[in-house]
Amino acid sequence: MKIGIFISGSGTNMDAVVRSWHAGRFSQVDEVSFVLSDKADAAGLAKAAAHGVPTLTVARRKGEPREHHEARLLEAIVSYPVDLIVLAGFMRVLSPYFLSRFPGKIINIHPSLLPAFPGVDAQHQAFDHGVKISGCTVHFVDESLDGGPILLQKAVERLDGDTTEDLRQRILTEEHKLLSEAIEIVTTGRYRVSNRYVRVERNHES
C-alpha cells in the first residue's frame, strides 16, 4: 500500500510517520508516496526531502476559491495514487467534493480529546480552559471541523506547573505514537465503522 501525507507546518507528525515506515513498523505500507504542503514555507517540506520522500507544494492563491485550490491539490497528486491520505497538521477543512474522491481513506490527527477543543491551537484552548486531562485523537475525516468518526484516542495529563508548551510537547509525544498505530490499523483493514463507532480489531501479538 501507498500513503500520502498532507502538512501545513513543521511536519513533526509527518516525520514520525516516515520514521515508523523506515523502521519497518508498518506491515502493509510499501511507500510514503508524497508529502504535500499547502504552505510554501512549511518547515516539514525540508524534513520530507531529507527522508527522500517526494514533496509537493500547492499553496492557495490569494482569493482563490476553495474548489479551485482543491482541484489543483487533486491534480498534483493524481500521478501518485495512494490508498490512504494522512492529514498531519494540515490546516484546511476539505470539501465533500475532495473527500468523495477518497471515501473513508483520509485520517487526521488532532491534539485534543475530541469533541473537546476542535479547530486551531487545541492545546492552548485546553490549557486556558483549565482542564486536568487532554490528549490526542486520530479520526476519519468528514466535512465537519474535526468531527469524523474517532479511530483512536489517548489521554494526556496536564500537570501543575505545566506551561502551554509543556502540555503541547507531552501531547505531541503521544501523537507520534498514536498516528503510526492508526496507520497500521487502517492499512491492515483491522477496523469496522458502524454508527460513528470505530471498532478496532486488536492484533493479538501486540
Next chain:
Amino acid sequence: MKIGIFISGSGTNMDAVVRSWHAGRFSQVDEVSFVLSDKADAAGLAKAAAHGVPTLTVARRKGEPREHHEARLLEAIVSYPVDLIVLAGFMRVLSPYFLSRFPGKIINIHPSLLPAFPGVDAQHQAFDHGVKISGCTVHFVDESLDGGPILLQKAVERLDGDTTEDLRQRILTEEHKLLSEAIEIVTTGRYRVSNRYVRVERNHES
C-alpha cells in the same frame, strides 16, 4: 466542617460520599448535615435516611419561577449551616443569586471529561459520539452549564463491546472515588484557583 449534598435521583454518588465519611476518609468533615432533593421521588432520599442523614425535599412547583424555588431551597437549609455544598446528580442550574450565597463553596460531579458533553446524559452523548475515552469531572459551580473551574478529572476508556450502561457503570465507579477525593481537597483547603486553573496541593502522604 459540615457539608450538604444536593441530589435529584438515585443518589449513588451521595451514598459513596456518606460511606467515605463514615469510613473516616475525610480529615476535616465532622458531619454530612443534610441531603436535599428537588424531586420528591428521588431514590437517594431513602439511602440518605438509612444512613441517618437528615433529608430535605424542596420540589419545584408547577410553573414556579426559579428564583422562588431557590428561595425555598435556601430557606430549607438555613438551619443547617454548611461549609461546602456538593451537587451529586442535582439536575438544576443554580442562579447567580443562589451561588453568591456560597461563593466558591459549591462543587459538582459530572460524568464526562468537561468541556466535552455538558448537560444531561453525558455518558449517552459520549457513547453516541463514538469516543474512545470519556471520564468524569469535579468542578466548582458557576452560573454556566457544567462550566466552572475544574478541580479533578479522571479518564475512563470506552471498550469495544461496551453498551451505554457498561460505560456509565465504569465512569460511575470512578465518580465515587473522584468526588470523595475532591471533598477532602476542598475541605482541607489544599487548592488555589487562578485564571480558571485549579492547582491542587498534593498530600505528600497519599
